[in-house]
């Protein structure tokens with residue numbers, strides 16, 4: 345298993361060759377999930393006492409397993425928050441795997457960590473964070489949110505009695521992972537209502553704290569969204585920062601999706617105030633063209649994070665605690681240096697290329713919004729702040745949306761899923777791929793106008 349011989353040579357060419365070929369081939373948007381029973385049948389005979397051999401396993405992966413995975417980097421994969429990894433970032437992910445780097449501690453991963461820190465510094469500078477800030481790449485936005493909130497509570501718990509219940513203030517539109525973090529941490533959530541455009545404002549937060557029947561007791565953090573998943577709405581970060589500063593609350597900004605907008609001059613001002621957040625997260629695997637999985641978590645002052653997360657034991661005491669140890673900044677110990685593909689792409693293409701690619705996706709999304717506003721068959725539900733466009737096909741029922749969405753996904757035309765907006769069904773398009781063309785989105789609108797739904801005249 346560890347020696348290198350002719351069989352390994354052959355397997356290496358087959359595997360690397362496949363990866364290079366796969367990168368160049370267009371993705372088939374008809375690919376997607378199959379039943380577990382069918383896939384189990386297709387997997388038969390591979391994992392046995394003697395194995396089936398790498399070439400056969402690779403063949404099965406190429407022909408059966410990969411086509412059972414939906415390619416979210418297809419230009420018309422517009423549901424969820426899709427991703428579109430660059431060529432350089434994807435290639436470098438292969439390199440990271442081949443180097444067997446333990447990225448948890450400086451001692452074992454200094455070179456990789458220094459490069460990751462350079463990529464984190466780019467994000468910190470975009471946000472206006474001081475030189476003393478520090479960050480770490482974790483698996484995803486959910487992990488980033490949880491790790492930041494654990495640090496926040498640790499700071500709040502230091503040097504004072506514990507309240508009966510810890511709580512955090514969260515808007516109605518915050519991502520599901522915040523509720524998940526609250527469950528993991530066994531803390532309660534103080535709900536803050538959003539405005540018409542799904543934003544949490546400073547005054548709304550102040551009102552929620554003031555009218556709280558527990559007088560705000562036990563509240564240790566406020567979680568703001570820089571780009572809600574459903575609508576791309578950006579909370580009033582400066583207003584929230586004022587309230588947090590006045591009340592000694594930790595402000596965490598969840599920018600898993602929208603944090604990428606920090607590098608886009610056309611929308612950067614909408615994130616003003618983020619420099620005052622105690623922590624923020626951005627998922628490069630969403631809108632910064634990096635393969636899964638890669639989420640950046642930054643702390644304005646890492647002291648509380650280190651106090652909350654650093655693991656101590658006799659077998660760990662040898663590490664140099666004065667250096668940058670990513671393990672200390674989140675809930676993990678062993679870690680892949682998963683920020684390296686982003687770093688390599690930044691070094692390959694330059695930061696301007698990231699700016700231009702994000703701006704391209706914004707222009708495409710806003711072009712779609714303009715087109716929707718021109719067409720009487722549609723209702724644009726909210727003026728897009730980022731690259732999420734929410735709209736309604738007038739006269740359609742939930743079944744009509746479902747029928748169109750399922751049909752077009754099955755045909756491989758596009759992946760657009762319905763969502764909810766103010767209690768009604770709506771369509772949601774999220775553009776994170778610079779190769780998504782406005783013309784193709786306009787063609788989807790034509791298709792929506794013609795689609796024979798129950799509420800619309802057929803073949804009109």
Ligand SMILES: *Cc1c(COP(=O)(O)O)cnc(C)c1O
Nearest residue numbers: 484485486519521573598600601
């Ligand atoms: C996607 C998303 C998350 C979760 O990120 P994962 O990387 O999927 O764990 C959290 N917050 C927001 C706003 C998101 O869009």
